[in-house]
Amino acid sequence: MARSRGTGSNNRGTGRGTRSRRAAAAARARDEEARGWKAGVWRWTRRLFVTGLVVAVLGAIGLFTAVYFAARSMPSYVALQQSQVGQTILVRARDGSEIVELGPSYGQWLRSDEIPQVMKDAMVSVEDHRFYSHIGVDPAGLARAVYNAVSEDRQVSATSTITQQLARNVFLNSNRSLDRKLREGILSLALEWNFTKEQILELYLNKVYFGGGAYGIDSASRRFFSHSARELSLEEAAIIAGLVKAPSRYSPTADVEAAVGRANVVIDQMVKYGDLDPAVAREVDVEAVNLRETEGQNSIRYFTDWALPQLDLLLPNNTFEPIEVWTTIDVGMQRAATTAIQSNVPGQGTQGALVSLDRDGAVMAMVGGTDYVDSSYNRATDAMRQPGSSFKLFVYLAALEAGYTPDDTVNDVPVTINGWSPRNSGGSYAGEIDVRTAFAYSKNSVAAQLGNEVGFSNVASMARRFGITTPINTYPSMVLGSNEVRLVDMTRAFAAVSAGGNSVDPYGITKVTTADGDLLYQHEAATPYRLVPDYVAAGITDLLQTAVATGTGRAAQIGRPVAGKTGTTNSNNDGYFVGFSSGITTGVWMGRDDNGRVTGLQGGTAPAAAFAAFMRYAVRDRPVEEFETDLQLPEWQLEPDDEFYYGDEGDYYYYIDEQGNLVEPGRTSRQRGQDGFDVEGEGANVRRDPRAPLDPQPVQPGTQPAQPQPRRAEPPPAASDDFLERATGQRPGDTPPAQPRRPAEIINERRD
Incomplete structure (x- = not known):
């Protein structure tokens, strides 16, 4: 152990x-x-x-090399003084007359010692307060901007120094690309290498853009204050310095309050960085500055503001030489359009806009507001507003394409769709009416039912097809114009209807030449493409013509055929009228910029009246043109006819005799059919309309009525056996059934 x-x-x-x-x-x-x-x-x-x-x-070696060669190749100071930024553009009307000349305006060149110190201090304080200490770029400012962007989860704010701005204005463009920014930095370092701070500041103050075509402080001073920049006061210098950030926004001729507010920011910056005594700053009163009175400018500037920026796309090779731009504008029509808008806008604070297109899309008149001097905002091309019932154009186009005709019967009754219950203007309902009447009197209930039947997405697709570029939702209320659109887009859509259902592309420039006449650009007509079949275009033209002849657009009558549609939004915030006559299509919008209510504003009142006033002048030299409203229906709508489903098969076939009388085979023109209706001549009366709804039932207010049904089958994308079986109830080649199917059954099956 x-x-x-x-x-x-x-x-x-x-x-x-x-x-x-x-x-x-x-x-x-x-x-x-x-x-x-x-x-x-x-x-x-x-x-x-x-x-x-x-x-x-x-x-560093690469940067040094790039800056070295940039500095070596840079123009001399004298050459930079003599260089000019900008391009002179002479704009001509469609008849060749001169309408406006746009381009740079240069005042006198002021040496550094001629420029008031307050002007230098104001500019440095607000644009680049470390100007005298950096080397052309400001690493500290860039680092701070990056830190703020990261910490606040936003984009990097502008960090360009005065030297960088000068490099961009003289040598580069305003593209916001990384490559351009790198080149801007290298050129800024090269400028600092070649020139002193005073020289750079002198170049900058004599070349920077201050809006309204004014380049340099002397041009700006003369434009806004009517005197040389040598005489600038502290308040005036603050106003001019504040313009650089956004010349159009802070222009004292466009928005005095904005200009004064920005000038006060400049004063605060001068105090903050020690360029102005706080005691002196407290005595400054920018609002007391006397501004030069601005002469009224023609409303043609709305058009040039829209058309001329397109030169960047039309002229791929940049040119700085003077050019002449030939446009589509008609001087007389432009004057008439301006007068029509100014004379018909209801009440103070209400704005108006108008666009008129020729049959090929040429813009012949464009008014973006009641006064270009007060506001250069172009409401014809930029404003997004609700078109009201004028948007029903696309609802009825979709319905006509689905098989409706202007004579078909619909029910104007209260309806509820997905919890939404549209209400007719005035609250009344007409019961059984035809499509033409429903459109002419802008029946909201019928439009809602048609939109629900053909599909709201199909209505949206139709609007897209006709050129609406703004977002479109597919809520049921979209059929009444709840989507915001641009007036120029709506006018384009109606112009396509006027063109028989073919596309129309608006354009404003026909050609561009040099001052010597060398052609730089020539407009080529775009090949139109079909948007809807002929019979659909004819049907919608029928409806539009009736809306002006007897419906809500009666105020747009001008003594010759006119087709068009009114539009009014809830609370009378927007009024629309768009229509055409003799190949000219014109759209008019009225409302307030703040989207406020305008008492009494409806599409059928002031907008329609302005349309009529303009169109009487616009078509005065044109021949009267009748509209093509005959519906040549395609075979798929004509056969089989609904009449087949109301009697015996033998009662269906008829022909027309030499006198134009309807005759049943096997009988003379004097015989009466067993069904009891006369088949002879003009006195013939049909026992019932074959397009009448089947067994119409009254609908109580607030309930969901049966949806109106198309009276003909939809054209198939391909006549496949499956389609024929669904449409006829039998396979191809089978024996026909004893009892034919009712149209409602076919349509219901198609909808499902």
């Missing part, structure tokens, strides 16, 4: 020793691993450091 215990003790000692050795080995392994990991980290750190150092050195 003693020996056994001793052996056990030795074994335990041996076990403890083994465990200790294992622990020590593990500890040594961990230490070696840690030392290896640290050595690896240190090794990679050194590699990264060396690599970064090499890259930095190479980058």
